[in-house]
Amino acid sequence: xxxxxxxxxxxxxxxxxxxxxxxxxxxxxxxxxxxxxxxxxxxxxxxxxxxxxxxxxxxxxxxxxxxxxxxxxxxxxxxxxxxxxxxxxxxxxxxxxxxxxxxxxxxxxxxxxxxxxxxxxxxxxxxxxxxxxxxxxxxxxxxxxxxxxxxx
Ligand SMILES: [Zn+2]
Numbered sequence: 001x002x003x004x005x006x007x008x009x010x011x012x013x014x015x016x017x018x019x020x021x022x023x024x025x026x027x028x029x030x031x032x033x034x035x036x037x038x039x040x041x042x043x044x045x046x047x048x049x050x051x052x053x054x055x056x057x058x059x060x061x062x063x064x065x066x067x068x069x070x071x072x073x074x075x076x077x078x079x080x081x082x083x084x085x086x087x088x089x090x091x092x093x094x095x096x097x098x099x100x101x102x103x104x105x106x107x108x109x110x111x112x113x114x115x116x117x118x119x120x121x122x123x124x125x126x127x128x129x130x131x132x133x134x135x136x137x138x139x140x141x142x143x144x145x146x147x148x149x150x151x152x
Contacts, residue, residue: 008034012041014048049076056083064115070124078124081131088135089114092142110145114138 006022008030019041023030040048056079057067065082068075093111098104121127 006030010034010037010039012044013038014040014044017041017043052076053079056080059083060086064119066119066122068124068127069122074124074128078127081127085118085127085130085133085138088133089138092135092138106146106149107142109149110142113145113149114142 006024007020008023009018010021011018019039021034021039023033025033053076057075060079060082061067063086068078068082070078089111093107096107098107
């Protein structure tokens with residue numbers, strides 16, 4: 001089997017440029033996929049990610065986060081991770097209930113301290129390394145910070 005047998009011409013949905021892709025299913029299935037799938041050429045794909053990254057970066061800056069450092073690819077990925085992680089923190093924050101105002105004030109302070117650390121995480125790599133952080137991890141960190149604040 002040569003590569004040519006697996007090469008199919010498709011058209012970019014955005015700019016209509018034709019380009020080749022490699023598909024490795026049965027010929028019938030490949031034809032179907034080549035025809036039906038939404039294909040995007042490399043340039044349009046990159047434009048899309050650039051736009052998405054710029055928008056996320058802007059949104060994050062408006063809530064106190066810094067611009068990220070790293071390669072273009074890493075930054076694009078890290079911005080997406082950062083958006084997801086911020087959502088998890090906000091989800092946690094909104095799900096909490098407090099027995100009194102003091103407890104709420106302490107929690108607010110802990111979240112502030114927690115976010116302050118994230119605000120200073122400017123390396124794209126840091127976000128990529130922490131991409132698996134879940135709500136429970138965040139909750140544990142917030143609890144630890146609360147303890148620190150109580151002791152201080
Ligand atoms: Zn295109």
